[in-house]
Amino acid sequence: MDHFDAIAELDRQSVLHPFTYLKGHASGEGPVPVIIEGAKGVRIRDARGHELIDGFAGLYCVNIGYGRTEVAEAIARQAYKLAYYHSYAGHTTEELARLSDRLLRMAPGRMSKVFYGLSGSDANETQAKLVWYYNNLRGKPAKKKIIARERGYHGCSVIAGSMTGMNFYHDHMDLPVSGILRTGVPHHYWGAMPGETEQEFSQRRADELEALILGEGPGTVGAFIAEPVLGTGGIIPPPAGYWAAIQAVLRRYDVLLIADEVICGFGRVGTPFGSHLYGIEPDLISVAKGLTSAYIPLSACLVGEKVYAVIEEATDRVGPFSHGYTYSGHPIGAAAANAALDIVEREDLAGKAATRGAYLLQRLTQEFQQSPIVGEIRGVGMLAAIEFVADRAHKTRFDPALKVGPRISQAARERGLIARAMPHGDILGFAPPLVMNEGEIDEMVDITRAALRQVT
Ligand code: PLP
Numbered sequence: 001m002d003h004f005d006a007i008a009e010l011d012r013q014s015v016l017h018p019f020t021y022l023k024g025h026a027s028g029e030g031p032v033p034v035i036i037e038g039a040k041g042v043r044i045r046d047a048r049g050h051e052l053i054d055g056f057a058g059l060y061c062v063n064i065g066y067g068r069t070e071v072a073e074a075i076a077r078q079a080y081k082l083a084y085y086h087s088y089a090g091h092t093t094e095e096l097a098r099l100s101d102r103l104l105r106m107a108p109g110r111m112s113k114v115f116y117g118l119s120g121s122d123a124n125e126t127q128a129k130l131v132w133y134y135n136n137l138r139g140k141p142a143k144k145k146i147i148a149r150e151r152g153y154h155g156c157s158v159i160a161g162s163m164t165g166m167n168f169y170h171d172h173m174d175l176p177v178s179g180i181l182r183t184g185v186p187h188h189y190w191g192a193m194p195g196e197t198e199q200e201f202s203q204r205r206a207d208e209l210e211a212l213i214l215g216e217g218p219g220t221v222g223a224f225i226a227e228p229v230l231g232t233g234g235i236i237p238p239p240a241g242y243w244a245a246i247q248a249v250l251r252r253y254d255v256l257l258i259a260d261e262v263i264c265g266f267g268r269v270g271t272p273f274g275s276h277l278y279g280i281e282p283d284l285i286s287v288a289k290g291l292t293s294a295y296i297p298l299s300a301c302l303v304g305e306k307v308y309a310v311i312e313e314a315t316d317r318v319g320p321f322s323h324g325y326t327y328s329g330h331p332i333g334a335a336a337a338n339a340a341l342d343i344v345e346r347e348d349l350a351g352k353a354a355t356r357g358a359y360l361l362q363r364l365t366q367e368f369q370q371s372p373i374v375g376e377i378r379g380v381g382m383l384a385a386i387e388f389v390a391d392r393a394h395k396t397r398f399d400p401a402l403k404v405g406p407r408i409s410q411a412a413r414e415r416g417l418i419a420r421a422m423p424h425g426d427i428l429g430f431a432p433p434l435v436m437n438e439g440e441i442d443e444m445v446d447i448t449r450a451a452l453r454q455v456t
Pocket of ligand 1: 059118119120121122124153154155156227231232260261262263288289
């Protein structure tokens with residue numbers, strides 16, 4: 001047993017890996033632990049020296065690419081200067097104040113303040129509490145239910161996990177908790193009726209949302225949460241007219257809109273936020289991932305004027321805002337975010353995501369549209385997906401037992417590309433670092449073609 005085998009064995013015996021078949025993993029029958037040793041640009045390298053193009057930017061998060069020393073140096077500088085102080089009771093740091101001002105200037109809508117956490121899940125957990133707090137403080141204690149979408153992904157903590165709309169994140173874990181309502185996924189390809197245009201389909205989804213709110217009673221519905229582009233549920237850009245129709249309903253019934261920008265934020269869809277692209281005017285915004293490009297954990301809730309004004313006004317009556325973490329506003333996280341966002345802005349990574357994302361979509365369409373097992377190719381910015389079907393003409397899905405999506409993803413991996421088999425349906429997802437260039441996109445497409453050929 002060499003050094004790396006020994007490390008793999010230690011891992012097998014000791015780490016509870018997320019989203020992993022645990023029994024096989026522990027016994028060594030399942031996937032062998034893959035030790036990732038290093039990374040540069042868009043490529044990661046395992047301990048055996050194999051390189052892989054990371055077509056998924058980790059988990060849609062390493063937007064600036066790997067090995068950016070300027071972020072590492074900013075982290076080190078802050079650690080030397082002041083590794084930690086909390087942000088309770090008005091304590092702050094220069095990096096935190098600068099980051100917060102910057103986020104408010106970048107953000108869509110009328111945002112007032114920024115609250116910090118460490119993950120997308122905890123940001124969404126905070127959003128739910130803000131909705132409840134806001135409605136309690138303004139004398140509407142019944143207005144608490146939160147509507148989330150089927151196949152939306154908002155994290156896996158208790159409330160965020162409940163807002164996530166895929167059963168396998170709930171099963172055997174006593175989720176969802178009560179008070180979470182579900183509305184339909186806006187996927188025109190599968191959901192539209194024969195001959196229904198995108199506009200008509202969007203309006204139907206909005207009508208369903210309205211019917212749900214009316215059925216429950218508008219006085220009981222506090223918020224609607226959604227990703228501008230639905231991510232983990234299948235990388236599904238909204239159909240034309242969707243966001244305008246949805247927002248009209250929310251405004252009519254005084255329902256807050258939480259934009260979960262954890263994937264879309266900071267350039268991924270070709271604009272600073274997904275909300276900019278689709279004309280979304282959220283009341284609350286969650287960000288994480290691209291905020292630091294995952295160089296260190298950090299998330300944030302941007303709190304809109306409407307909500308913040310109520311919270312601030314009530315302080316004399318109810319006392320301090322009693323929510324926060326030891327690590328809220330961690331100075332090293334703030335320093336990392338400022339350095340990562342400097343790169344996003346200086347290198348115009350939103351602009352690059354728009355042009356290179358268009359190139360990626362065009363290449364995928366060119367190469368795979370004619371394949372008899374390709375149902376839909378879709379994407380926006382540096383988010384793209386190929387959805388595989390058993391019969392294109394009749395739009396029938398593959399038997400899930402055939403694991404077509406996972407097998408294509410695995411074949412790509414063996415050829416040096418990480419493209420993710422999305423957890424719902426036979427979908428191959430791409431979300432590369434925003435710094436990926438056209439030559440690297442061509443490499444991804446070439447490997448995908450070879451993988452497809454092998455499996456079909
Ligand atoms: N929201 C969205 C849209 C996400 O894609 C994710 C993670 O993929 C989360 C929330 C949860 O973030 P985290 O895994 O950092 O808790």
